[in-house]
Amino acid sequence: MKRRGRGIACMWYPIGFTVSANPSAAVVKVNEDGTATLLTGTVETGQGSLTILAQIVAEELGIATDDVHVVSADTDTTPMDTGAIASRTTYVTGNAARLAAEKAKKILFEVAAPLLGVKPEHLEVGDHKIRIKGFPQRSLHIGDVAERARGVNGDPPIGSASFNPATAALDAETGQGKPFATYVYATQIAEVEVDDETGEVEVLRIAASHDCGTPINPMLVEGQVEGGISMGVGFALEEEILFDATGRQINPNLTNYIMPTSLDMPKVEVDIVDSYDPTGPFGAKGVGEPTCVPTAAAILNAIHDAVGVRVTSLPATAEKVYAALKAKRAQEGKRLGAGA
Amino acid sequence: MATVTLTLNGDVRTASVPPETTLLRLLREEFGLTGSKLGCDVGDCGACTVIVDGKSVNSCLMLAVQADGRDVVTIEGLATMSRLHPLQQLFEDKGSLQCGFCGPGVIMSAKALLDENPDPSEQEIRDALAGNLCRCTGYSKMIEAIQAVARDGRGEPAKSAV
Numbered sequence: 001m002k003r004r005g006r007g008i009a010c011m012w013y014p015i016g017f018t019v020s021a022n023p024s025a026a027v028v029k030v031n032e033d034g035t036a037t038l039l040t041g042t043v044e045t046g047q048g049s050l051t052i053l054a055q056i057v058a059e060e061l062g063i064a065t066d067d068v069h070v071v072s073a074d075t076d077t078t079p080m081d082t083g084a085i086a087s088r089t090t091y092v093t094g095n096a097a098r099l100a101a102e103k104a105k106k107i108l109f110e111v112a113a114p115l116l117g118v119k120p121e122h123l124e125v126g127d128h129k130i131r132i133k134g135f136p137q138r139s140l141h142i143g144d145v146a147e148r149a150r151g152v153n154g155d156p157p158i159g160s161a162s163f164n165p166a167t168a169a170l171d172a173e174t175g176q177g178k179p180f181a182t183y184v185y186a187t188q189i190a191e192v193e194v195d196d197e198t199g200e201v202e203v204l205r206i207a208a209s210h211d212c213g214t215p216i217n218p219m220l221v222e223g224q225v226e227g228g229i230s231m232g233v234g235f236a237l238e239e240e241i242l243f244d245a246t247g248r249q250i251n252p253n254l255t256n257y258i259m260p261t262s263l264d265m266p267k268v269e270v271d272i273v274d275s276y277d278p279t280g281p282f283g284a285k286g287v288g289e290p291t292c293v294p295t296a297a298a299i300l301n302a303i304h305d306a307v308g309v310r311v312t313s314l315p316a317t318a319e320k321v322y323a324a325l326k327a328k329r330a331q332e333g334k335r336l337g338a339g340a
Numbered sequence: 341m342a343t344v345t346l347t348l349n350g351d352v353r354t355a356s357v358p359p360e361t362t363l364l365r366l367l368r369e370e371f372g373l374t375g376s377k378l379g380c381d382v383g384d385c386g387a388c389t390v391i392v393d394g395k396s397v398n399s400c401l402m403l404a405v406q407a408d409g410r411d412v413v414t415i416e417g418l419a420t421m422s423r424l425h426p427l428q429q430l431f432e433d434k435g436s437l438q439c440g441f442c443g444p445g446v447i448m449s450a451k452a453l454l455d456e457n458p459d460p461s462e463q464e465i466r467d468a469l470a471g472n473l474c475r476c477t478g479y480s481k482m483i484e485a486i487q488a489v490a491r492d493g494r495g496e497p498a499k500s501a502v
């Protein structure tokens with residue numbers, strides 16, 4: 001008989017390295033046509049980091065995302081980045097990019113302030129313009145200011161910055177310290193159907209609620225969560241590297257190393273929790289790795305809810321679930337026998 | 341050597357290849373069409389999917405000579421200079437791909453499905469993509485994009501891309 005169950009799991013996850021330095025650096029230059037160029041060492045692998053970095057620079061400079069040219073991952077030209085790892089790019093590289101853009105913007109404000117007859121601190125950016133706060137009609141086009149900064153003031157609007165998350169080493173005696181600058185949190189709920197005659201598990205639905213600070217690009221956040229959950233489903237039920245006695249992998253291919261297909265993946269509902277981290281770029285933290293952390297735990301809790309067995313090693317294959325069911329029945333049989 | 345003549349993305353092309361050459365290698369190495377990917381070379385991953393006479397096929401499992409006289413469409417045959425194919429456009433709008441390695445194969449499987457069944461259910465879409473492994477996305481946004489293309493085909497306004 002097929003039995004349904006639901007399970008829940010929560011997690012927290014740190015952004016960046018544990019205590020040790022993991023800086024990112026960035027260069028932003030504002031061009032005379034009102035576009036900007038960002039140099040970053042980070043690597044795009046499809047997660048959308050470069051889009052998010054362009055959005056951050058665009059927001060800081062008041063221009064469109066499409067007007068930010070991103071040059072990335074070239075040791076000839078781009079500054080150092082610790083890497084697209086540790087779920088750190090939006091937070092660490094994003095902070096570096098924002099700070100670099102802010103420095104370029106400062107130069108533009110110095111140039112624009114006397115032209116607009118105010119102090120630099122009375123200026124803001126928006127809509128491709130540098131304008132007076134409260135008097136947006138008094139403004140200059142950002143490209144014209146960039147041109148003047150270079151050609152008249154002799155101070156081209158270029159900013160460079162680096163960012164290293166603020167941590168403090170753990171005290172060896174008390175264990176106290178600050179190993180990470182920030183953390184993200186999530187809860188996932190899985191609904192499964194377990195066949196109590198075969199041990200087969202089908203995941204019917206997963207609801208995932210994730211805090212990543214400000215979601216700078218909600219569509220990309222959803223993509224990360226959905227992808228992470230597919231890895232979590234594989235981790236929970238299918239994926240396993242098998243070795244023979246000599247240590248040779250016996251399933252080095254996709255025929256025998258089973259991973260989720262479109263038929264194995266349930267409907268995933270993603271809920272992005274509204275939050276703001278004042279230490280992140282525009283309140284953002286990160287979202288990469290944390291997405292697959294609670295999935296397997298939620299699924300195994302759901303299996304327990306459905307058929308009352310705890311599987312304690314992954315993946316929870318049909319064989320393992322079936323063996324646990326059989327052991328449970330034998331146990332119950334014994335207890336019944338003892339009672340009689 | 342064996343001579344193969346086929347219609348490739350609308351053009352008649354001929355090549356002379358060793359008889360054991362797969363259709364995938366013919367496409368990639370003889371014709372330089374590297375959109376179809378070599379993921380596993382044994383039919384497990386679907387990254388090499390192309391359309392042969394209207395059916396989606398793992399081109400790593402088909403010999404080049406078996407394509408002789410047939411009509412083959414690859415990912416390169418979809419876009420024009422000025423316009424992406426609706427599937428490509430919706431995959432882009434909805435962020436359906438991440439690393440993209442599975443993408444050409446997924447899009448060709450989706451095209452073969454929609455050519456045959458312009459109004460598929462979600463389950464039919466999942467069935468059609470079952471041979472295309474994706475490590476990055478969990479498939480959700482691909483399915484949404486394919487549904488949106490189907491909706492457009494029925495003349496209904498697509499939900500605006502997020």
Ligand code: FES
Nearest residue numbers: 379380381386400
């Ligand atoms: S390369 Fe053909 S199925 Fe993997």
Ligand code: FES
Nearest residue numbers: 438440474475476
């Ligand atoms: S997008 Fe990376 S494998 Fe599908």
